[in-house]
Every structure is written in C-alpha cells, then in structure tokens.
Amino acid sequence: MSLAVDLSIAAGLVVLAWRSLAGRDLFRGIVMYIVFGLLLAVTWARLGSPDLAMAEAAIGAGVTGALLMVAYWRLKRISPAEPEDRSPRRSRLAATVALLSTGMVAAIGLAAVQAIGPGGIAGRALFEALPATGLGNPITGVLVVFRNLDTVLEVAVLLAAYLAVRAVLGDRGESLAQPPPQEARLVGALVGVVAPLSVLVALYLLRAGSYLPGGAFQAGATLAACGVLLLLTGRLRAAADAGPWVRGALVVGTAVFGLFGVAMLAFGEPLLAIPGTWAVYLIETAMMVSIAVTLMLLFAGAAGLGGGRR
C-alpha cells in the first residue's frame, strides 16, 4: 500500500520534471517547475524529513519560482522573440548521454541504498553527541554546532550572491518586479493578514527549530516570502542604495557566526566551537535576518530596500 503512494509521488515527480522542460511554452514550463517544487516538498515529507519539506516549499518552490517568473517577464520585455526550437542535430547524442547518466545515477543510488548496514557511523556519533548540546533537532545540531563550517560558508555564499548580482546589474533603483499601478482591494486584505502572520510563523520556526523541525533557514525563507509579497504589492520598494540597515542585515549572519568562531580561538577552544545553547540562538537569529534580506534583494535584483505606499 505504501509502495503505491511512493510510486505515484515518484511518477508525478518524473512527469512534472519532463513537463517543465519539454514543450514550447516557457511560461508553462516555469509553472510546472513550481509545481515540481511543491511535489518535491511532499516527497521530503514522505521520506520523513519535515525540515526539508518546509525549506523546499518556501525556498525551492516559492522563492525560486518567484525569481524565475520575474526574470521571465523581464526577458520578455527586453526581447520578445524567444528561440524555443529544438536543435535536431544534437538530440541523438544528447539522448544517449542522458540515458547513460540515468543508468549511472541509478547504479550509484542502488549501491548506496544497499550499503546502509555498516555505514552511518557519523550519524550514530551525531545521535549520541546531540543531547550534550541542549538541542533536540539533529539537523540544527549538524548545521550550527557539528558541521557549522558548512553553514558559515553557506551564509557567506548568500552574501556573495547578492554582491555578484549587484556587480552584474549595477545600482538599480527599480525592482525587477513592478507592482501594478492599481491594486485590487483584496490584495490589501491579504497583505494585512499574511504579513504579520508570516513574521509570527518565522519567529516560531526559529525558536522551535531547536527541538522540533524548523530552524533559521525555514524562518528566513518564510520572512523572505513575506518580503517578496510586500515587494510585489508595492509596500516595499527597491532602492538604489543599500542603507545602513540593509547592509547590516545582509552581513550580520556571516559576521556573527564568523566572529563566534574566531573568538573561541582566543579562549583556547578549537575554531567554530559553540559555547552553549544561547550561542546557537544568537547565531540562528542573525542567520535568519541575513537569509531573509538576501533572498528579498535577490528577488528584487536591486541594491537596497525602501518604504513604499502604505
């Protein structure tokens, strides 16, 4: 019975992946990709990880989908003719390559799945070391305490992406997504309900991420989604200059995390050792702020944020 559920979700994923990439209409492909992301979130829940499901729904389907849509409309305005033809001379070679790689990935995957028995040594060590950190969520433990080098670099990558976008697009004052000149009344009601609720949910996810599924990334993504809504409805506007608040918000995640790591060296601890659960909360809060603001600015394609109409 449960195998049927797995089969239907997996089949749906494959079909959606195909539909998002095949066919002539690029817009339809983007919509299919968003649906693919949502079904992937269901997949994560099915495979037993609510953390990943939340992150995928917010970031993978939500923010990425919004980014793709905005870019699509922008590109459409710049050059209305889109080359969508398949190039027939390459398709046989491409099909062979794709089939071979499918086989390779399947072989790797099946081997990995069967090799589970004596493996998982690191996971076992994680399971045993987790209670000492005061955290109940193993993913948060890995991200903030045990393998926090990856997380520091990841927040730095977000910052680097913002800087790279800024370098490529210049100091744009106008957002890539423009709100329509006349707004429907219902949208105001939606924003009035959803925006405060998103902040509440984000703060809850941040706090609950220590012992339940959740954490800084999911919280930051929720805030970013709220920010995207505000940008799309004109409550927030893009600005040509990132003011001190925006600059601070962009940098605080990397800075706090990095400072902690380096400061511990002065106390004789190894690099990036985390002194206690209070440090985890502080770092996660800083990360949430950075992730939210960076994703919003990536969406806007602009340098900074400013107030808009009420």
Place this chain on the structure above:
Amino acid sequence: MTAVEVLAAAMLVAGGGFYLAGTVGLLRFPDALSRLHALTKADNVGLLLVCAGLGLLSGSLREAALLLLIWLLALLAATVSAHLIARRALADGVEVERRDGGTP
C-alpha cells in the same frame, strides 16, 4: 475500524473526489473564468473535507484547530489569487458566453 475512522476515511475520499472534479473542470471548460470557477470552488471544499478528515483522525483538538487555520489561510490565498486571475482574464478580453448566446 472505529466509527470515527470510517467517517474520516469517507471525508478523505470525498475530498479527493472534489479535487478530481475540480481538475476535470480545469481541463474541460472552455475559458479562463469558468475554469477558475470550477477550480476554486471544488478545491476549497475538497481541502475542507481533507482537513476535517485529518482532524478527526488526529484525535487532538490542537491539531484539528491548526488544520482549520491551514484551511482558512489556503482559502484566503485561493480567494485573492482567483480574484487577481479573473481581473487579468477580463482585462485580457476573455469572452464570457451567456446562456442565451449574448455577451454581458
């Protein structure tokens, strides 16, 4: 299976049926507005049934209340997006047929 489980299972199946009806409407109706009509009505009722069934199965008042909140939020989102799509479809000049063949 207890009576509660049977009732919850019936609600889940009915919810799925509503979703199926909405999808059939999406695929079969001729223009954007009628598709929207089928989709939003059927999907929201379907979600209500699914949430109610899950709430019954969960056995805890807190989870049932959270499921109700989920349904309300989904309703809000669906309402606003349907409204916006309908406005856009009208602005794009979609043709709406009346039963007597004229246009409004």
Place this chain on the structure above:
Amino acid sequence: MTSATVWVLAAASIFGVGLYALIVARHLLRQLIAVNVMGSAVFVLLVVAAGPIAGALDGIPLALVLTGIVVAVSATGFALALLVRLAEATGSISLEDDGEPDDR
C-alpha cells in the same frame, strides 16, 4: 521492489531528463531550470540513501541537502541576474552560435 528502489529510479530518471534538456535547450532560462531539476534529483538521491539511525533519519545528509537547497537558490538568483544583463546587452537569450549574424 522496495520504496527506496522506486525513489532511486525516479531520481535517476529526473537527472537524465534534466541533463537532456540542459544539452538540447536553446533558451538559457530553460537550461537554468534543467540545472535546478538535476540538483533536486541529486538531493532526492542523498536523502534516500540516508539510513535510519535509532528510528529517525540520519541527520547529516538532511543538513547537507538543506544547505544545498539554499545554495541552489543563491546560484539561481545570480544566474538570473546574469541572464537579464545578457539580454539587455546583446538582446539575445541564448548562447547558441548558429553561424547567423546577430541582428536583433
């Protein structure tokens, strides 16, 4: 056929579909979506290969995939900025060289 096998085969198929589209597609946006799809397939593979440890899933691959999702969206954001800039500068949304003069 266990459920793990189903997921592995699905992930492999999605990877193959993405790779095919990446090679064959002309529009850069489509190629970007293809890369994202391939990344998602790899994530599924990673999580499926995560074995259970004392009832729950092994936490380390999950944290890796979470990091991967965030890095993927950062890279996508940057790639889209590059796309927009390329379109503004050259007027074309493809890196193809068909031997035709660039006359847009």
